[in-house]
Amino acid sequence: MLSNSSIIIFMCLIAYTCSQTYTSLGYADCGSKNVQIRRLSYTPMPIIHPGTGKLSLAISATENIRGVVKANLTIIRIVSGIRLPIGCYVHNGANVGSCSYNDLCTLLKNLINHDKDTCPPHLAVHGIDCECPLNIVTNDLDIDMDLTVPVAPDTLSWISVGDFDVRLRASIGSISGCYDLKFAMLCSYFYLSIVFLVFSSSWTSHVAHGEEWSWSNTRHLIRSNWTSSLKANTNTSKINHSVWFIFYYLNYCSVCKKYQSYWEVTGEYAAGWSKYIKIGAYNCASESPTENDICHDKGYPQWRIYCPATNSTQLTFDSGRRNANTKPEDFLVWSLKKMNKIAHECYGKSWPIRDVIQPRTIKDLNKIIPRRVKQFQLFATDDILPYSLYVLNNSKTVYREPIYRLNTQNPITPGTGIWKGMRNNDGQITLEQIDSTNIVDKVVLNRNIIAATDTYAEKRIGSLKPTLTDVDSAATWMIKKDLHRKLPATFEAVKAWLNVLHMYYPGSETMNNFLSNLIEFMNNRTTLSSQELKHYINSISTIKLPNIKYDHCNGSDSSKRGYPCSLWVLFHSMTVKQAILAENNKLPSNVQPTDMIISIREFIRNFFLCAECVQHFLTGTENAENEINSFRENVLYLWRGHNRVNKALRGEVESNDPVWPKVPYPIKQQCGSCVLRVDENGEALEYDENETYNYLKDFYNLQNLSNQKTTATKTNTATQYQCNHLLSLLILFLFMFYIIF
Secondary structure, eight states: OOOHHHHHHHHHHHHHHTOOSOOSOEEEESSOBSEEEEEEEEESSSEEESEEEEEEEEEEESSOEEEOOEEEEEEEEEETTEEEEEOEEEETTEEEESOEESOHHHHHHHHHOOOTTTSOHHHHTTTOOSOSSEEEOOSEEEEEEEEEEOBOOGGGTTOOSEEEEEEEEEEETTEEEEEEEEEEEEEOHHHHHHHHHHHHHHHHHHHHHTTSOOOSSSEEEOHHHHHHHHOOOOTTOOOOOOEEEEEEEOTTOHHHHHTHHHHHHHHHHTGGGTTTEEEEEEEGGGOOTTOOSSOOOSOBSEEEEEETTTTEEEEOSOGGGOOTTOOHHHHHHHHHHHHHHHHHHHTOTTOSSOOBOOOSSHHHHHHHSOTTOOEEEEEEOSOHHHHHHHHHHTTTTTTTSOEEEEOSSOSSSOSSEEEEEEEOTTSOEEEEEEOOTTTTSOOOOOOOOOOOOOOGGGOOOOOSSOOHHHHHHHHHHIIIIITTTTTTTTHHHHHHHHHHHHHTOOSOHHHHHHHHHHHHHHHTOSOOOHHHHHHIIIIIOSSOOOOOOOSTTBOSSTTSBHHHHHHHHHHHHHHHHHHHHHHTTOSOTTOOTTHHHHHHHHHHHHHOOBHHHHHHHHHHTTTHHHHOOSHHHHHHHHHHHHHHHHHHHTTOGGGOBTTBOOOOSSOTTTOTTTEEEEOTTSOEEEEOHHHHHHHHHHHHOOTTOOSOOOHHHHHHHHHHGGGGGBOOHHHHHHHHHHHHO
16 A cells, blocks of 8 residues: 555656656758648647647648658657667568658558548548548648547657657658657656556566566467476377477577567467477576576577477577578478477377388389378478478378378379379279469568567666666676586686676675675685585575666666676676776786786676677677777777677667667767767767776766665656657657648
8 A cells, every 4th residue: 555655755756757848849940842831839748648639730832742751750869868869670570760761651550540431530621531642632731630649559669758859851742841840748647647556566477477478479488387388298198299399598688589580480380380399488597506407508599399209308400500691481491300300209100291202103102001091192392391391281180181202203293292192992092183382382481570568567767877786786697597507617717707706896795795705615616516506695605695686777678688788887897997996006916908808708708698699799809919908998998899789789679678779879968078970860970088988987987886776766767667658749740740741
């Protein structure tokens, strides 16, 4: 039950969260031709959403507005005075955000869901029927209309409360418009109050759900349902259970996220195969030190085949087969090829995909096909893949109408094709060719699927500056979830990393003391198993590890930022702490500037489990020893590398958090003296590295930060992000331009 004081505090926080700079709609012509906006207003401003408002506009054009609207959007979101450029993202095959649009009318029609039958009457009186392409028969429009602002579609989840500067250039025929718009948006107090009540009562359950697979076509496997879902055969069971093709992933791994949509379309394609093959996924980041029997820690992502006959899994293919040209169907093809090789040991003799039969005559065929089989099919092909797909796509009938494979060069059914076989009453077989058009075509899967989770408790934004909690969370994660995985083989590597981590640890005193005790414990041993490390953490150590809880690295959902972000913060903070110690002459004389980056590189090599990420990091730092000649340069070297990584990942929507766009850092609003030159979007092109070094020292020097967070901060960040999936004012103004052009 909420107290009166809690309610008062909460309402104050709402007022703070939703406070904006812009109190009226601003617009300015930036180079229009043959069109003029004579009046444009929207009240109230900031817009309250969900809610209602009034739009008033008057436009004049030199000719009728007919044809396809092309547009270009540049969007800047302003939060706490910091300008955050919104990038261009791809969702379900369509661009959203700061993009070029070849057909703005169709995009908005899909967003607003109006057609000629549901088009608002305020528009119909002006000859606007909400159909595409536009066909407005008047040159002058004067419209006053009431609007209802509903919940935003998921495609615009990057919109939140704040101020927005939008430049929209649109053209249709000889008419071209360019306008700079300034507007603000805030949340309905009533709506936020409801959200707060839901949020406060269900935080725990939503966070727990955040680890789960959110897609529709792939079965999310967790430890509690692993056995019940897979149903391994026992010696006494004669029932053949399904084989599973399983995607082993880490929910924080950016490369794993890249292939999530690939696996989802595989699940969609194979939805009818469940009698023989099911498609699943398992988050190996959820494994504890003693629960390493499901995952196989040789780098992620992995694709494995679960065999019910042996109650074990086998690696489907080596990760080295993946490259920039890998397509979704490749994973399916590779999985099927591996399965066909191990079918008998993995599933049993009743596996429906059979070896090639080689009858010379119909009489031979009569002997090969069991007498009990009255109808069957023959698939003549030299390629086992189309045959395998055809069999599995007939999973529901193949057990009673088996499908056999012949080589194309056979004396019975020469050439590629499919024949229907029937055994008549006297036992003789007759064959009839059936249409096999498209059946032998190469399989192509549609990749345009990107999953989204719509859980209130996951929608929260991180603080602007790193905190001790962020680095403590990184250290806790690596100790509990990463360092143990390859023990005892990596015992010496673990000790080496812990010594470096402790020497330059920038986090809390609690974690510093834990590291000191753990190092002493390991120094008294010659080896250490995963189980022994867990026993030390849970039973021997008198200091308990801090909880994993992100501030600066708190993403807009559970798959964003998190551990990788906190690891970057930890690395940056360690290099800064080392540089500050060097400036104060407090480093041992034998410490070299390159020692830190080498230790970080070895940590990534040995313990970071995203295989492709590891390779990229090793390649990016392979020449570090020749490029770093001072502790100052070590700070800048890691900063440059981080910006390169962000640039490489910027186009991958799966690994991006739209609330924290991957732009060159720091941006000019954070350090004006750091940025010497910017591009047309305001993003940094050139830095003053002396100023940047000083900025990084201040930003990542965590020694003077308190590890305590106020209730106000927690509530503010949580409630602010509830607005992210509400309809933004941007849709409203796009809708206006839909009317204008």
